[in-house]
Amino acid sequence: MDWIAADWGTTHLRLWEIDADGGVSKRLDSDQGMGVLDPSDYEPTLLGLLRNRLPEGRATRILACGMVGARQGWIEAPYSAVPIAPLAATRAVKAPTRDPRLDVHVLPGLSQAEPADVMRGEEMRIAGVFASEPGFDGVICLPGLHTIWVQVSAGEVVSFRTCMTGELLGMLSERSVLRLSVGSTGWDANAFAEGLDRGLSRPEALSSSLFTLRAESLLRDLGPEASRARLTGLLIGTELASVRPYWLGQDVRVVGEPDMAEAYSRALESQGVAPKILDSEEMTLAGFRAAHEALAAHAH
Amino acid sequence: MDWIAADWGTTHLRLWEIDADGGVSKRLDSDQGMGVLDPSDYEPTLLGLLRNRLPEGRATRILACGMVGARQGWIEAPYSAVPIAPLAATRAVKAPTRDPRLDVHVLPGLSQAEPADVMRGEEMRIAGVFASEPGFDGVICLPGLHTIWVQVSAGEVVSFRTCMTGELLGMLSERSVLRLSVGSTGWDANAFAEGLDRGLSRPEALSSSLFTLRAESLLRDLGPEASRARLTGLLIGTELASVRPYWLGQDVRVVGEPDMAEAYSRALESQGVAPKILDSEEMTLAGFRAAHEALAAHAH
Incomplete structure (x- = not known):
């Protein structure tokens, strides 16, 4: 595995192990969501799920989105205010870890001042739409526990509800x-x-x-x-x-x-x-891949 | 005690022991609502709450309203369709009892064909308003788990929502x-x-x-x-x-x-x-008293 994508919400954790070609080599699901975890629980939860599959001798990058970055999550990744591109990868916050095999970056969600609104995690699907249809201009509807309607233009989220x-x-x-x-x-x-x-x-x-x-x-x-x-x-x-x-x-x-x-x-x-x-899963993964590339480009 | 009023809903049972002057001599509350009772549970529930206070040698009349009269309650008291007076006391259904000290009558709720709507129990508060303000013409708002708006005129429920x-x-x-x-x-x-x-x-x-x-x-x-x-x-x-x-x-x-x-x-x-x-309690009791009188008059 080259790196790992983690969709970490209130009630679930979904991990995709990504190989060097960008393909998914394994998917793992867990009910260890933010709602049942204290900040000190996140690292053991990851290690428990990944068992002994983490490569030794190097830190594997893990990109995480969702409620893991909320104030009451692992570490707060402050919201990016719209209008803005859905991926603010350079604003990712490094999570505190002890195991040298882990290099965890928590991606921020989006906020809107008026009317007040927030999202955490759904921005990955928006980034996926941009990755699959560059220059898409219109509206993205994201059904789920909460449905988010997103107006996008010129690569940015303009407004959402x-x-x-x-x-x-x-x-x-x-x-x-x-x-x-x-x-x-x-x-x-x-x-x-x-x-x-x-x-x-x-x-x-x-x-x-x-x-x-x-x-x-x-x-x-x-x-x-x-x-x-x-x-x-x-x-x-x-x-x-x-x-x-x-x-x-x-x-x-x-x-x-x-x-x-x-x-x-x-x-x-x-x-x-x-x-x-x-x-949905395809768009989420396309978003994660774009985030991974943006973060790698930023580091160089 | 002369007779008993019973407001028997989905999650509660409330009993008022009424003396010969129409005053309340005792109030009893229980969480034994329709939602947790099988048809065979109702009589034991009443006897358990009333203990040995039921007079011997005669049947005490108990008037019950609410979900006790639903299809899945003690015995079905079919809805009265509006427009109609809120108390259809003469349509009360006698519940099957073994103890000779019990004479239980279940009062029907109200139904409306278009738009489809139903109530069970709330009609007692409507009857109470009529008892306290004879000839009241207007709207009765009944807040609760569900709020019911009732248009009344000439002693009848015209429509409700x-x-x-x-x-x-x-x-x-x-x-x-x-x-x-x-x-x-x-x-x-x-x-x-x-x-x-x-x-x-x-x-x-x-x-x-x-x-x-x-x-x-x-x-x-x-x-x-x-x-x-x-x-x-x-x-x-x-x-x-x-x-x-x-x-x-x-x-x-x-x-x-x-x-x-x-x-x-x-x-x-x-x-x-x-x-x-x-x-609310006053109107409910006024409604029960009116029902008791109507039933007594009907029997003579």
Whole structure:
């Protein structure tokens, strides 16, 4: 292995071992996220996952992004304020390590003053889009626990907006009264379209539209699959209504896990936008490779 | 004791022992709600709480409202469809009991066909308002885990709308990423007003406005008390925007626990409405007394 890419979020750690040709020789996944780690836990966590595969006699470079660089993470990598290029590799912060085989650099996230907004980790997917489509000018939609809409131009992030849609969907379907109506699997394209339409046309009514789902399952036997698709459509439709300037008449790339990327893509298509879905892991890795090159160039 | 009123919801059971003059001689609280009970558990739960205080030699009437009458409760008391008087006491369903000292009647909730909506238990507070202000014509706002807005006229419930605001507030402040920013106590009237204003003027932007709270606590040190008040204002403001016909130019009564009743009342006042707050327990008991009288009259 030549170097290692680490996506270290609140609830997960994902490592890719990269060989000299830039290929992935191994991928490792762990649930040792920032949320369960103290600052002194990070180095042992890395060593535990990598076991005895770290080359001896030299320090292997590890590039890390995500909540690992938050104030309550391993070491704070202060946000870079937009407008700025998504990769501020030269602002990476070296993490304190004892093992001479480790050379860990934590990459900063991005911040925006007005409206106040922040991201940590998602900037890697943005850098990946730039790497795969140099000069891309338009909007990047990053679905996830939080969905981030990013306006990019001339290689820079101009502005962005974070929506808590994914987290709302998870809490509502697993913990609220809607859990009694909403299934955990399955899909119903018509119900999704209905929810989307409702969210787009009455976005202000979310709080009451949500309970209508429960009432319809009681009074009209709306099934668990239809309820799930309707809820997803309702939340995405409400989100689309609130970030309209981010997609109306825009060239859009959607980069996220397949299910949600597909849902956002269908939603945008219903509004006359023709988004292109890009693979999330591929974009993350392309971003890491660009960061690795920038850091190497900076050192020389 | 002459008879017993039982508010039996998903997570709680509240019993009031009523004497012959209609006064409360004892109140009992339990966490044995519908959510943790099988149909065969209800009678033992009642007997356990009432111990040996039930008079011998006669059946004591117990009137129960709430989720106890749901399909998955003790025995189903089918919804009464609006428009209808809030108390359909004559439609009460007798629960199956073995102990000769028990005579349990489960009162039905209300349903609405379009938009689909249901309530179970809250109708008792509506009946209480009618008992305390005969002929009241206007809107009753019932804050709680779910807030219900009820249009009443000529002694009947004309229409109603349920908003999941209270449940959203609980989940967002305790389980989402906002829990890191939002305090569990304290209040900040200015922050509440700011949130309210944001919710009322940009109700469609809820999903992104929520994350702004987190970003402002990171970038601008928005404190836990201010975050809590802002979140509450934002959710109530968004709700007010979606149920505008229920309060604009209306005569409004707010019946709920003090904190939330006060928050809704302040929010309405900021919009030029002069709501009157009525005590929640008092209205519930007034509703039960009216139900008891109606049932007694029906039997004769």
